[in-house]
Amino acid sequence: xxxxxxxxxxxxxxxxxxxxxxxxxxxxxxxxxxxxxxxxxxxxxxxxxxxxxxxxxxxxxxxxxxxxxxxxxxxxxxxxxxxxxxxxxxxxxxxxxxxxxxxxxxxxxxxxx
Amino acid sequence: xxxxxxxxxxxxxxxxxxxxxxxxxxxxxxxxxxxxxxxxxxxxxxxxxxxxxxxxxxxxxxxxxxxxxxxxxxxxxxxxxxxxxxxxxxxxxxxxxxxxxxxxxxxxxxxxxx
Numbered sequence: 001x002x003x004x005x006x007x008x009x010x011x012x013x014x015x016x017x018x019x020x021x022x023x024x025x026x027x028x029x030x031x032x033x034x035x036x037x038x039x040x041x042x043x044x045x046x047x048x049x050x051x052x053x054x055x056x057x058x059x060x061x062x063x064x065x066x067x068x069x070x071x072x073x074x075x076x077x078x079x080x081x082x083x084x085x086x087x088x089x090x091x092x093x094x095x096x097x098x099x100x101x102x103x104x105x106x107x108x109x110x111x112x113x
Numbered sequence: 114x115x116x117x118x119x120x121x122x123x124x125x126x127x128x129x130x131x132x133x134x135x136x137x138x139x140x141x142x143x144x145x146x147x148x149x150x151x152x153x154x155x156x157x158x159x160x161x162x163x164x165x166x167x168x169x170x171x172x173x174x175x176x177x178x179x180x181x182x183x184x185x186x187x188x189x190x191x192x193x194x195x196x197x198x199x200x201x202x203x204x205x206x207x208x209x210x211x212x213x214x215x216x217x218x219x220x221x222x223x224x225x226x227x
Binding site: 051092096103105106 | 146148154155156157158161169172204206211213215216218219220221
């Protein structure tokens with residue numbers, strides 16, 4: 001069965017520090033991969049997505065993610081975190097053949113001054 | 114409309130009652146999705162519509178849950194004989210056609226079953 005794993009439930013980083021949020025998926029073929037962010041009191045917003053081609057994708061708000069087929073991973077990174085980045089981050093997989101969409105359980109990010 | 118809207122924003126009901134949750138997608142979006150977000154559980158995919166058709170309903174948690182979409186627009190998620198474990202935030206999203214396009218999410222309906 002397809003699944004998405006975000007091993008870190010909660011991460012705390014200092015403002016200005018770098019960030020990496022982990023995501024692993026289980027799927028037989030190359031899936032469609034996404035990162036969404038849910039800020040307090042806000043709806044979910046797409047940060048970036050990967051379908052094919054260059055395995056390093058750029059998103060909004062200075063985020064990027066790298067698809068590594070050999071590791072079945074799609075980790076999200078940001079070189080320098082801002083206080084406004086504090087939010088819940090979800091990795092997601094789209095499965096065309098099954099017409100389904102799977103989200104990870106999310107990683108909650110706290111940014112300290 | 115400007116974005117995905119959902120109603121009601123909050124719903125408190127008694128165990129055993131039926132509830133209807135409504136989603137109004139972005140105009141022109143043919144794909145529509147329902148999710149359930151429970152505390153600490155992430156987002157659980159419930160169902161996906163392409164137009165008025167739902168190719169796969171296996172994500173619905175039980176036969177108490179049903180969903181329909183009419184006119185390729187508004188969708189209704191119905192929960193019959195609600196149980197306390199149905200308490201969650203129900204999110205709707207829409208996208209341009211296929212499942213790999215960016216999904217735009219509504220604000221959700223918070224359902225509380227007493």
